[in-house]
Amino acid sequence: MEDWRSAVGGGIQFPARLVSFVVQFTGQADDTRKTTAGTLTSNLIRTRTHTMDNLTGLLIHFGPIQPPELLDTLRASLQGIGARESPEVALDTTHFVATTPIVGGDDQGRGGSIDRQYQEAIKMNLPVVGPGWLLAVTGENKYVPFPHPDFSC
Numbered sequence: 001m002e003d004w005r006s007a008v009g010g011g012i013q014f015p016a017r018l019v020s021f022v023v024q025f026t027g028q029a030d031d032t033r034k035t036t037a038g039t040l041t042s043n044l045i046r047t048r049t050h051t052m053d054n055l056t057g058l059l060i061h062f063g064p065i066q067p068p069e070l071l072d073t074l075r076a077s078l079q080g081i082g083a084r085e086s087p088e089v090a091l092d093t094t095h096f097v098a099t100t101p102i103v104g105g106d107d108q109g110r111g112g113s114i115d116r117q118y119q120e121a122i123k124m125n126l127p128v129v130g131p132g133w134l135l136a137v138t139g140e141n142k143y144v145p146f147p148h149p150d151f152s153c
Contacts, residue, residue, distance in 0.1 A: 053142040058083035063098030063118050065131065070099070074131055077138040089120040095146075096121035096128045 060083060065071045074097065078085055086093045098118060105112025121128055133146045 055081040055083050055137065055141075055143065057094070059086045059092055059094045060084070060134065061086040061089050061093050061096050061117060061121070063096055063115050063121070064100050064103050065097070066099045070131055074134055077134055081138055081141065089117045089124065089126065091124075093121070093124075093126060095133075096126050097131060097134055098128065099131060
């Protein structure tokens with residue numbers, strides 16, 4: 001690890017507390033790989049995944065929600081499906097729900113700024129969805145595909 005930190009950035013030293021790695025795996029089509037040394041067979045690993053009607057794995061962060069009363073309805077929806085709310089966008093957050101990416105400003109949306117948590121969600125490639133998606137998931141009691149929200153209005 002020390003060699004990696006000293007090699008990055010032309011010899012710049014990074015303190016160990018600032019260096020972290022995040023690895024996300026995607027599914028592989030088969031369990032063997034052809035290599036120059038022959039065929040490599042992967043070890044069998046047993047895993048459990050959520051079914052499309054088990055929504056307890058959802059960890060939702062709420063961004064700017066208008067009108068504010070809608071937030072109470074959405075929180076009740078979370079409880080109804082067994083999902084949880086995340087106080088901040090984090091590595092285990094699964095969705096960012098908002099009606100607009102803008103915070104502050106007047107009733108016409110002037111003078112506001114882009115929500116910091118929204119920017120973080122985009123950077124982390126989280127699904128950004130509108131409240132209608134969460135209400136649809138609650139109504140169907142299963143995971144539903146989400147459309148891209150239209151924040152142009």
